[in-house]
Amino acid sequence: MTPMMPVLTPEQLAEYEIETRANALTAHHPASWLWSEADLTWAAPTPPPNDGLPYLWDEPSVAWVHFPDYPY
Amino acid sequence: MFSASFKQFLTFVASTVATGQAIFGFGYVGIYVAITNLVSNTGVVSTNTYGAGGVRAYLAAAGYGTDKAIFGYGVDGVSVVSMTNLVSNTGVVSTDTTGVGTARSGLAAAGYGTDKAIFGYGGDYSLTNLYSLTNLVSNTGVVATDTTGVGQARSGLAAAGF
Numbered sequence: 427m428t429p430m431m432p433v434l435t436p437e438q439l440a441e442y443e444i445e446t447r448a449n450a451l452t453a454h455h456p457a458s459w460l461w462s463e464a465d466l467t468w469a470a471p472t473p474p475p476n477d478g479l480p481y482l483w484d485e486p487s488v489a490w491v492h493f494p495d496y497p498y
Numbered sequence: 499m500f501s502a503s504f505k506q507f508l509t510f511v512a513s514t515v516a517t518g519q520a521i522f523g524f525g526y527v528g529i530y531v532a533i534t535n536l537v538s539n540t541g542v543v544s545t546n547t548y549g550a551g552g553v554r555a556y557l558a559a560a561g562y563g564t565d566k567a568i569f570g571y572g573v574d575g576v577s578v579v580s581m582t583n584l585v586s587n588t589g590v591v592s593t594d595t596t597g598v599g600t601a602r603s604g605l606a607a608a609g610y611g612t613d614k615a616i617f618g619y620g621g622d623y624s625l626t627n628l629y630s631l632t633n634l635v636s637n638t639g640v641v642a643t644d645t646t647g648v649g650q651a652r653s654g655l656a657a658a659g660f
Contacts (some may be wrong), residue, residue, distance in 0.1 A: 434575065438529065442553075442575030449552035449574070453581060453640050455596035467580075468596040478646030480634045483598070493642045495611070 456485045517565050517587055526555040535639045536589045551583045551594045558607035559585075560615035560657075563637050570617055570633075573603045579624050584639045597641065598641045599633040604653030613637035621653035626654055 434442065447466055455468035462469050474481045474490045479498060481490035492498055518539030525531055532549030543554025567585035572578070580597025605620030614634035621628045630647025 439504050439576065441612060442530070445552060446576045446579075449581070449594050450596070453596045454592070459596065464627040474643040478644070480642035480645045482640050482642050490643070494636060495614075496634065 456483055458485060458488050511566060516561075519589065521559070521567060521585055521589055521591075522550070523559060523569050523583075523585075523591065524554045524557055524572065529553070530555050532571070532591075533591075536592055540583055546590075547591075549583070549591045550619065552581065554579065554581070556603035557607045558617055558620075558657075560617070560635070560659075561609045561623050562608035562615040562639055563613050567640060568607075568615060568635055568639050568641075570607065571602055571605055572636075573623060577601070578603045580641075581592065582639075583639055599644045600629060600631060602629055603654075604655075605629075606657035607654045608657035609659040614658075617641070618657065619647070619652055621651075625653060 450466045451461070453468065456470070458471055459468040460471055470483055471488065472490070480493040480496055482493055484491040520537035521534055522537070523534040525533065530553035532551050532553045534545040534547045534549055534611055536547070552574055554572040554574050557568040559567055561567045565587040568582055569585070569591070570582040571580055578601040580599050580601040581594045582597055583594060584592045602620035602622060605617055607615060607617045609615045614637055616632055617635070618632040619630055628651035630649050630651040631644045632644040632647065633644060636642070
């Protein structure tokens with residue numbers, strides 16, 4: 427916890443946990459993405475390239491594509 | 499690719515269609531909140547608007563496109579997140595969008611180029627892990643995957659376009 431982070435009561439924490447899951451579940455996401463209960467988030471059907479360079483999700487091609495103007 | 503004069507024209511277009519406004523958003527008031535306050539082009543801060551998105555603090559925000567903004571990442575009360583919220587040119591904050599990249603808080607963001615933005619640095623919830631990685635934001639507000647970091651990993655920093 428950072429020095430600035432507030433200490434939550436058990437009741438507050440429980441409430442936030444419910445809200446967190448609900449917000450993640452209802453969040454906007456590309457249609458092809460799949461819900462991960464383990465990570466509580468929507469995830470692309472294929473992971474992005476693992477080369478440390480930026481990629482954008484392109485839903486029409488259901489693939490990760492290069493970021494515009496980035497010098498690959 | 500473009501001539502110098504055309505680039506100048508693009509910069510001129512970007513500066514003239516911007517709304518001249520700003521926005522504060524989210525935070526912690528004893529509980530995490532999704533409150534926003536618009537800032538007019540004369541610097542007057544508006545009263546609270548209560549957002550449709552999830553509550554968060556220790557996030558970052560930047561302008562993108564020519565007249566929009568994006569809030570992203572932060573802490574939602576339980577953990578660090580990579581969620582983002584787009585802001586329209588009328589200051590309306592969208593509901594949450596599923597995040598891309600490493601969830602973190604205490605990061606910074608800024609606009610760059612003529613119409614893009616970048617989130618960078620930050621740490622995990624316990625600050626056990628600090629990051630120097632960055633995430634680019636396209637001119638349509640889509641966040642890219644992590645770009646390998648450069649420089650000292652740290653949180654609690656700030657950023658600005660210039």
